[in-house]
Amino acid sequence: MPVDVGTPDSLYGFYYRPVCFDENNGDIDCLAGQPVECDAAPDGRYVWWHSGLKTTPRETWPRYGETPTCIYTADPDEVAAELVGLVLTEFQTAPIEPGRFALQPSPFSLVNMPTNLYVEAQEQAFDMTLLGQNVRIEVRPTEYEWNYGDGTIYGPSSRPGGPLPEERMGDATETSHIYEDPGDYFVSVAVYYSGKYSINGGPMIPIDGRALAFPRRRLLAYGNLNHVP
């Protein structure tokens, strides 16, 4: 389901226009001049991509890229209309490896002292066939929301945090947290991934919204200075 983390939609967009075809009749002269062959599958036809800001009229958006790319369908307009919705679904349900979170100091942490928590999450790519086209979806971790398990939530924030060198252990960081009472806490983080997709090697198109993934939560034990669990 769509995840609304309050991120604005992309400010620009893409669309393609078939070239060399007028009412399903191929223009031989036009086809002969093209630098690429759309023969990987039946009904291959050239399209030029156009890109522009969403605040300018779509029909004025200039061409994007050096060459046309291919769409394999008898009905490019139908593919264009339906593909975006399918891509969004695939993006939301992609088997994203969520990443993991780490903490310092570890394995024992103390109350009233900053624990540095940080996320290690990776960019990933997924290749699939949708409506007969090769689609690649690339995802990238973009925001992080921490649930520290003591009633405190932090985020969504764009900072994943990172490890401190030994000599700085115990320093406060942007993602660190102080637990005030000894005890066990379930700590979890939600990672928001942004995505882009491309059709048959065409331009990477931003996907509006986010896909959510959850690294495995962990039970952390916090003790006093005199009582290390």
Add this chain to the structure above:
Amino acid sequence: MFRTRDLPAASVSGRLCAAGLAAVLVLGGCSGSGNEPDAEAAEGSSSSSSSVGPSRSASAAPTESVSPTAAPTPSAAYKPATAQGPAENVPLPVMPELAKQESKEGLEAFAEYWYALANYGYETGDPAPVRAVSAETCFSCISYYRVLGNGYADNDWMLGARLHVQDVSSNFVKTAEGAYQATTLILQDELQYYSPSGYLGSDPGNTIPGVQLMEAVFTPTGWYVVTLETIEM
């Protein structure tokens, strides 16, 4: 209506950005460069130069007008930068008449012209034309001057780095500070750094579009950029 325009590239010698910047518009600057000589000390090989006034005060209006010297004579042919040497006889972009208008179309034309000046700077190492129309509050400009300063230190130069404006749009609504906004859809070619002793390295441009926000005020001498920043990439 807007069309992709390949603007004449400009070049600057420079040191490499710290690794891992990935997909940052270099116009937005590299934060990790060491040994950064003052940008104003960088001398380009261009035959055109501008007198750069004293640093501007915080007020938006320029305190003096800067007139770049005339473009190279017609007989001096433009030669783009190569691995062997910097660009020569780079023509200084001329401000289009439309860009002098206080209107939506005027600001859009001015924004396009600003990027042409930035490309001129990448080819020549001369930031003066950009400085002439940009305030000190323009943080992307400050990063840009630093890249130019690095790129053209010690007889070094740059290749590539060309900015392509895919689209530009202004809603022409005055902000509380009296400026108007325009957004631009930008691509940038890879930035390559050369010295007389050879190739120094490169920084990625951006092959995926980025969006920049420009805020400009209209002054008696024309549009003046007070803000430029990347808002999507």
